[in-house]
Amino acid sequence: MLSDISPLRKVNHDASPLSSYELARERLHVSAIPDSLPCREDEFEEISGYLESALQEGTGTCIYISGVPGTGKTATVLEVIRGLQYRSEQEDEDIPAFDFVEINGMKLTDANHAYSLLWDSLNHDSNNKKKVTPAHALELLETRFSDEQENGKTTVVLMDELDLLVTKKQTVMYNFFEWPNRPHSKLIVVAIANTMDLPERMLSNKISSRMGLKRINFQAYSHQQLHEIVSSRLKGIEAFEQDAVEFAARKVSAVSGDARRALDICRRAVEIVEQQSTKKTVTIGIVNQAIKEMFSSPSVSFIQSLSLHQKLFLVSVMQRVRQIGLAEIEFGDVAQHHLHTCQWNHLEPPTTSDLMRICESLGQARALVVEGGRLDLGMRITLNLSDEDVLMACKADRIVGRLLVNFNK
Structure with missing residues (x-):
């Protein structure tokens, strides 16, 4: 399914075939959508099963996903959503139609704007598309999630970078975690944050325990997993020596386990090879050069x-x-x-x-x-x-x- 929407399948459609180096660079780009997400199969199945059950039952729920940056949290959730949307569009009786709203804390100048974003998305079929203030949107959402709706469609909200939506009174986090528990809300919230115990710290144990959050924690990638992730993107491309990918994976896992950094390093290694007069495969030496170059920044x-x-x-x-x-x-x-x-x-x-x-x-x-x-x-x-x-x-x-x-x- 992902191959149908992957930008890797659309690049240079009418141009000459890409060289192995060009193809490797494209596939290693952090924004490229791969055909699959290796090493997160268990988390994928858990999230997918939980969302599928909630959609079938027409109940609200909240999933809290935590883990350090670069561990595939957002990518896994989006792949789950794409799969559910595809099944719904194919009129799969097991998956009723649903709305999907993505709210990213990094893109909001004020956490309260999350209310306006959610209301605008819920109100997309209305003839009245007048923009509302966050305060007014909060009032409208309170009413909507308190009353039974004529439109029985469920709304799935992805709240990414939840750490950045924290406010002094924590009202935004509280409301988005509390609304799914209301009998007629039909609201599913998937919250993604870097910190495992953010709800307890911000809302107190007493309040967070009442909300019944489903929790899934993404561990940092091991060097074996990073090796598998990079290798899966390079499948069919003979641009790297096998031990070069292994070297990059070990170096990154020793610092952070961030898959994005592993991809960046390998992509830079390909660029170094392309710049050389004699074309050859990427070796450990070239990967090491890319690592030193990336970590010899002014900040470091x-x-x-x-x-x-x-x-x-x-x-x-x-x-x-x-x-x-x-x-x-x-x-x-x-x-x-x-x-x-x-x-x-x-x-x-x-x-x-x-x-x-x-x-x-x-x-x-x-x-x-x-x-x-x-x-x-x-x-x-x-x-x-x-x-x-x-x-x-x-x-x-x-x-x-x-x-x-x-x-x-």
């Missing part, structure tokens, strides 16, 4: 030039962001984590004033985004570097690298 070089406690502070920010599930956290929280890390590893701890100066210096260098107008424990800070750049740069440090050994396990 900058982090490597920092002092021990500057690196530790960045790592503390990154770890607390992952643990809490919020992109923006308080200085006091990070400072406490930093000091505990020093204590656990028998390092001379800096003072809080020292850490404040470290935070300021990292803010001035734009490694952090620091809340202006205040210098206290409640000051809000945001990491302005990618986790992978921080991990790669700090792993080379003897002390900080030792602290990161179990970070991704």
